[in-house]
Amino acid sequence: DVKVTQSSRYLVKRTGEKVFLECVQDMDHENMFWYRQDPGLGLRLIYFSYDVKMKEKGDIPEGYSVSREKKERFSLILESASTNQTSMYLCASSHGQAQHFGDGTRLSIL
Amino acid sequence: GENVGLHLPTLSVQEGDNSIINCAYSNSASDYFIWYKQESGKGPQFIIDIRSNMDKRQGQRVTVLLNKTVKHLSLQIAATQPGDSAVYFCASRLDDKIIFGKGTRLHILP
Numbered sequence: 001d002v003k004v005t006q007s008s009r010y011l012v013k014r015t016g017e018k019v020f021l022e023c024v025q026d027m028d029h030e031n032m033f034w035y036r037q038d039p040g041l042g043l044r045l046i047y048f049s050y051d052v053k054m055k056e057k058g059d060i061p062e063g064y065s066v067s068r069e070k071k072e073r074f075s076l077i078l079e080s081a082s083t084n085q086t087s088m089y090l091c092a093s094s095h096g097q098a099q100h101f102g103d104g105t106r107l108s109i110l
Numbered sequence: 111g112e113n114v115g116l117h118l119p120t121l122s123v124q125e126g127d128n129s130i131i132n133c134a135y136s137n138s139a140s141d142y143f144i145w146y147k148q149e150s151g152k153g154p155q156f157i158i159d160i161r162s163n164m165d166k167r168q169g170q171r172v173t174v175l176l177n178k179t180v181k182h183l184s185l186q187i188a189a190t191q192p193g194d195s196a197v198y199f200c201a202s203r204l205d206d207k208i209i210f211g212k213g214t215r216l217h218i219l220p
Contacts (some may be wrong), residue, residue, distance in 0.1 A: 004153070042199070042212035043154075090153055098144045099208060101153035 003027070004102035006091050012108045019078040021105050023091030031094045032074035034058075034066060036087040037104070043090065049074055081109045112137040112204040114211040122217040129187040131214050133200035138181060142203040145174055145185045148213070149196045157185070157198075192218050 007022035025032065033048040035058075045058030047066040055066050063085060067075040074093075078085055086109045092099035113136040123129045135143075141162045146154035160167045160174045160183070167174050173186040187194055199213035 040212070043210040092153075097142065098156045098159050100156060101146075103151070103153045 004091055004093055004100055006089075006102040006105050008105050009103065010106050010108075012110060013078075013081050014110050015081060015083060017078075017081050019081050019107070019109075021076040021078075021089055021091075021107070023074045023076070023102060024072050025074075025091075025093035025100075026072065027093065027095070027100075028071065029093035029095045029100075030071070031096075031099075032068065033092040033094075033099060034064075034074065034076045035090045035092065036060070036085075037090055038087050046076065083109050085109050112140055112202060112207075112209045114200060114202050114209050118214050119212075120215045120217065122219055123190050124219050125190060125192060127190055129185075129190045129194065129216060131185045131187075131198050131216065133183050133185075133211055135181050135183070135200075135202045135209075137202075137204050138178065140181075140202040140204045143174070143176060143183050144201045144203075144208075145172075146199055146201065146210075147194075147196045148199070154199070187216075190216075190218055192220075194218060 003026045005024045013019050034046045035043045044060050049055045049068040065077045089105045091102045144159045145157045147157050148154045158169045158174050165176050171188045176183045195218045197213040197215050199211045201208050201210045
């Protein structure tokens with residue numbers, strides 16, 4: 001089975017902090033994704049990557065950046081956290097078809 | 111573009127009955143569809159997928175039906191159990207991009 005591991009289940013940070021969310025997958029998938037999930041809005045794509053050192057903006061990239069230095073690891077960075085970035089963050093990986101998700105990081109920005 | 115939507119935000123089903131969860135998509139060029147299950151506190155879990163050249167696919171206790179004429183797909187769960195209680199959402203692929211619906215919460219009545 002595909003295993004997508006997000007480093008933190010819950011995280012509390014303060015406004016203005018730089019926040020790192022880490023994601024690791026163990027199936028050698030080329031594609032990795034970061035989403036945020038908010039009530040009534042569903043899953044919204046922040047950034048994705050189809051290869052090492054490659055990144056593409058999704059639908060809502062503002063306020064975020066990503067890093068993919070190794071194939072198995074895809075990091076989401078909040079450069080200067082704001083309260084409207086309080087959300088559930090989900091990482092996913094895929095090999096062409098269905099995406100496989102981690103269990104999410106519930107991030108609260110105070 | 112593509113819009114993916116579910117018909118009902120919530121669905122209540124008697125334990126042991128069959129559940130049918132519906133989803134509509136807007137773009138006839140969508141070529142691949144996925145159903146996910148998301149339990150409380152967990153990430154979305156892949157259930158079953160179907161390509162646009164098929165109209166039915168069966169898994170263990172689940173069946174996905176695809177009607178391309180009306181751009182509709184459904185997930186049928188046989189003999190619904192308490193463990194089926196979750197949010198279910200569909201996703202479609204258009205031009206290599208996956209678009210997610212917002213989800214139907216399935217309640218199991220004892």
